[in-house]
Amino acid sequence: MTQRSQNVSVSCSKEAVYGCVRYILCREGSKIPIKRSDIINHISETCKVTKQNASHVFIAAQNELKRVYGYKVVELKLKDAIQCIVVLDKPEKSLLSSSTNPYHRRLLIVVLTHIFMSSGPVAEAEAYVLVENDHKQRKIVTNVFTKQLYLTHYKEGEGELARFVFDWGPRAHIEVPKMFLLNKVANALEKDPQHWSEQYKIASTDNSNQERD
Numbered sequence: 001m002t003q004r005s006q007n008v009s010v011s012c013s014k015e016a017v018y019g020c021v022r023y024i025l026c027r028e029g030s031k032i033p034i035k036r037s038d039i040i041n042h043i044s045e046t047c048k049v050t051k052q053n054a055s056h057v058f059i060a061a062q063n064e065l066k067r068v069y070g071y072k073v074v075e076l077k078l079k080d081a082i083q084c085i086v087v088l089d090k091p092e093k094s095l096l097s098s099s100t101n102p103y104h105r106r107l108l109i110v111v112l113t114h115i116f117m118s119s120g121p122v123a124e125a126e127a128y129v130l131v132e133n134d135h136k137q138r139k140i141v142t143n144v145f146t147k148q149l150y151l152t153h154y155k156e157g158e159g160e161l162a163r164f165v166f167d168w169g170p171r172a173h174i175e176v177p178k179m180f181l182l183n184k185v186a187n188a189l190e191k192d193p194q195h196w197s198e199q200y201k202i203a204s205t206d207n208s209n210q211e212r213d
Contacts, residue, residue, distance in 0.1 A: 013057070016047040020061035024073070024086060031148040031171070033083035036075060076149070076170050085149065087174050104140060107131065108150055111141055112172055113181045117199060121156070121167035141166070150176075178203035 020043050027034045036058075043054035065071045065086070072089040075082050110130055115122050131137035145151040149171035156165045168176075179193070182203045186193040194200045 013060075016043060016049065016057045017060045017064055019043075019046060020057055021064050021068075024061065024065065024084075025069075028086040031085075031150075033076065033078075033085045033149055033171075036082040036084050039084065074174060078149075078170075083149075085171055085174070087171075104144065107137060107140060108145060109181065109184070111145070111151065111166065112168060112176055113185060115166060115168060116178055116181055116202075117185060117196070119198065121152075121165040124153070124164040124166060127166045145169070178206045 020039065023042050024034065024039065039058055040051055040054045043049065043057045044051050047054070047057065049057065062073045065073065066089050070089050071086050073084050073086055075084055077083075111127060114127070114130055127141060128138055131141060141151065142153060146153045146169065149169040151172065152167045152169045154165065154167075156163055178199070182193045182196065182199050186195070193203070
């Protein structure tokens with residue numbers, strides 16, 4: 001291979017990596033997970049490379065995301081497909097305002113806090129009471145937060161005992177510090193967080209695990 005060919009190859013490789021980074025960041029803006037296969041197909045089609053080489057580009061793009069932006073890609077196996085979400089590489093002590101729009105953020109904190117303090121999951125009807133059965137807010141909780149993987153919404157039980165419930169989703173477990181929510185409750189009620197011994201133990205363990213990761 002000539003020096004010129006090598007330079008072109010290196011340039012294309014960098015271009016592919018930067019293109020992949022842009023694609024991931026743009027898709028992640030909605031907070032809806034991205035299928036890993038979609039990322040690989042995008043790289044393969046736009047850069048005209050094999051899927052094996054596209055996988056190498058994806059790995060390089062993840063390194064670039066971490067180096068430049070402080071983000072990491074977390075792969076989750078959901079419904080027989082690997083879904084990717086982008087989160088901060090280092091844990092935060094709160095739910096960042098940039099993680100979703102302010103209105104959604106407040107609503108999300110309310111629902112996640114109630115589930116956590118209730119040792120969840122909570123009944124669908126109970127969650128809707130939190131949002132005063134407002135149609136717009138119910139739609140956000142049921143459709144938006146579940147698609148973003150902040151919440152899971154599923155049927156529990158059978159027959160007459162069956163009910164639909166909400167619980168923490170995989171993104172919430174990764175992004176939202178439980179101690180942050182517990183402290184908000186403690187401050188609001190002017191109590192020590194350890195007043196809720198079970199939640200405090202869970203939040204402390206969660207905090208330790210995030211720091212190790």
